[in-house]
Amino acid sequence: MIIKGGTFGPVATNSYVVFGERGGPAIVVDAPLGAEPWVEHTLAQNDLTPEALYLTHGHWDHCVDAYLWARKGVPVWAGGGDEDWIADPAPFNPALFGFPPKTPGVALDRVLGEGDTFAVGDLEFTMMHTPGHSPGCWVAWEKHHGEVLVGDLIFAQGIGRTDFPRSDPGAMITSLGRVLTEIPGEHRIYPGHGPWAATMAEAEPWARMFM
Ligand SMILES: [Zn+2]
Structure with missing residues (x-):
């Protein structure tokens, strides 16, 4: 299993090719804003066919350029809860991002639910609903x-913010408790911001500071 990562846009948002x-x-x-040329390059370099764009949640910095993939015929998938934001991407605080021009939204081709799985070749991801940062924040776990x-949800050294519209700090604590309990400590995390490939055990003490 190979995961290539890059960081893009005004709030340093990660994108991955898996x-x-x-x-x-x-x-x-x-x-994220401006990630698409890097993703295309990574796909070409590795002779890959993009099966889907998977959105971890519906915040602007993660879905702003989803329309570029939809236009190429790549299906867009996400767990449920943030569909309206994905259909109409806009930052909560436009000034913070230099008043970015509006981009078209996308209608999801597949809305994944709790316990649903999706396959990418031999890889199989299982969906866990982990609301708190946003209602439609999900974890996709390749258990094998x-x-x-x-x-x-969780970063190498911290957790997602819960002071945004529709954030739920209580749900966040429940979601963090769930992943820290259910996912083995040696499994590696690929978050939306910051360094990736830290183990769950390495991330846990940082997350516990907020719980
Ligand atoms: Zn977010």
């Missing part, structure tokens, strides 16, 4: 290889 082996299918994780796409 695949089992060169020459096969891949999924693209999140669509021990890699977890965690969005803005």
Whole structure:
């Protein structure tokens, strides 16, 4: 299992290209502003076919460029809860981002639910609903290889903010408790911001400071 990562846009948002082996299918994780040329380059370099764009949640910095993939015919998937934001991407505080021009939204081709799985070649991801940062914040866990796409739930050294519209600090604590309990400590996390490939055990003490 190979995960290539890059960081893009005004709030340093991560995008990933996830695949089992060169020459096969891949999924693209999140669509930060300006990530698309790097993703295309990474796909071409590894002879990959993008099976879907998977959005970890519906915040502007993660879905602003989803329309670029939808226009190419790449299906867009996400867990449920943030569909309206994905359909109409806009930052909560436009001034913070230099008043970015509006981009078209996308209608999800697949809305994943709790316990749903999706496959990318030999890889199989299981969905866990982990609301708090946003209602539609989800974790996609590849249990066999021990890699977890965690969005803005948990970072290498911290957790996602819960002071945004529709954030829920109580739900955040429950969601963090759930992943820290259910996911083995040696599994690696791929968050929406900051360094990736820290283990859950390495991230845990930082997350516990907020719980
Ligand atoms: Zn977010």
